[in-house]
Structures are given as structure tokens and as C-alpha cells.
Amino acid sequence: DSGVTQTPKHLITATGQRVTLRCSPRSGDLSVYWYQQSLDQGLQFLIQYYNGEERAKGNILERFSAQQFPDLHSELNLSSLELGDSALYFCASSVQGSGNTIYFGEGSWLTVV
């Protein structure tokens, strides 16, 4: 158990809908990361937050947004969902940022039908 908690574990939704994925980082970790893993793309970095502020951005679609709240939990919002958004979405956390070990949660499996 990495200490990173993600909910929901599985989610099935229709195209065009909006979903929110939630992440609680390890106790004491200030950085939260979101990654997407699909069969043909591997693990792709989406976005990083540190202590409530956006710090680094990857190839995150404009339909996707994230935030980190004062209690350090984070949410990833996915809107206008398409079939191609079906993937495993991982949250990860670390104490700070560069050089620190990054621990991953068990993921939220999103299926868009």
C-alpha cells in the first residue's frame, strides 16, 4: 500500500459526459501528480500541483482540468468525454518535487461507452 488513495476505482460513463476523479496523497506529501495510462500510449504525465498551485503541465487536454485543495487532496475533472479517453488514471504524490520519490495510487479505471 503506497498510501495514495484514489476514488472511484472503476467508472463507466457515456460519451459527452463529465466525471471527477479524486486523490488523497500520502500523509505529509505536498506534490500531487496525475498520469494517464492507455494500452497504446504507456504512462503519460498530465499535470503536477504543489501545495495548491500548478507547477508542471504535460499533454493535458483542454477538456481536462485539475486542482489541489487546501487539505492537499486533488481532483481531476474530465469533460466532454470521448471513447479515446478510456484509460487508467493514476494519481501520485511526493514530499516536494524534483528528486523526491513519487508514489502511485492504484488508479481509477475509466471506461467511456
Place this chain on the structure above:
Amino acid sequence: EDQVTQSPEALRLQEGESSSLNCSYTVSGLRGLFWYRQDPGKGPEFLFTLYSAGEEKEKERLKATLTKKESFLHITAPKPEDSATYLCAVQGALAGTASKLTFGTGTRLQVTL
């Protein structure tokens, strides 16, 4: 842009048959090279972080080494429970607390009796 290439894509070993997995990388200012193990449908499990060329780390049957261009994960006398996908990732230099990992596509290891 940071890049990570892992080889082979898949590896089948008999129990006790030692081998090595390769991770070649290009990165601007290496802050860390990470090895993770991932089981199907699960989150990546942290194994090692290497920070500078010449560094080595060991854990049970696994040993990770690092040069300026590549890293190796040596598996000595593997057991069936070592079967998993092994992921390599690099963390490059970003300003301040910004951080992200760039992953390779992994090596799928199968260890048979």
C-alpha cells in the same frame, strides 16, 4: 524533450535464469532515474531511485545500475512472483518545485517454473 527507451519489450525467463533489462535515456539535467514494477491493473510500485552515474542499488533479487546514458535492472535467480512489467522513468531539471516523470513503455517479464 526527455526520452526513455526500454528493451526488450518482453522477456520470458525460466526460474533461476538471471538476466538484465535495459533503459536508455536522454534528459536535460537528470534529477533522478526511477524503476517501478507494475502488475496488471495496478499502480506502479516504487523500486529504486538512482541519482548519478556509477550509483547502484539492490533489493532482494534486483539490482539497478546507472551510467550517463542508460540504466540496467539486473534480476538474479528470478522467481515466478517477479513476473510483472518493469518501468523506467527519468526526472529532468525543472524550475523550483516543478517535477514530472517521463516513462518508458516498459519490459514485460514472465518467469516460468
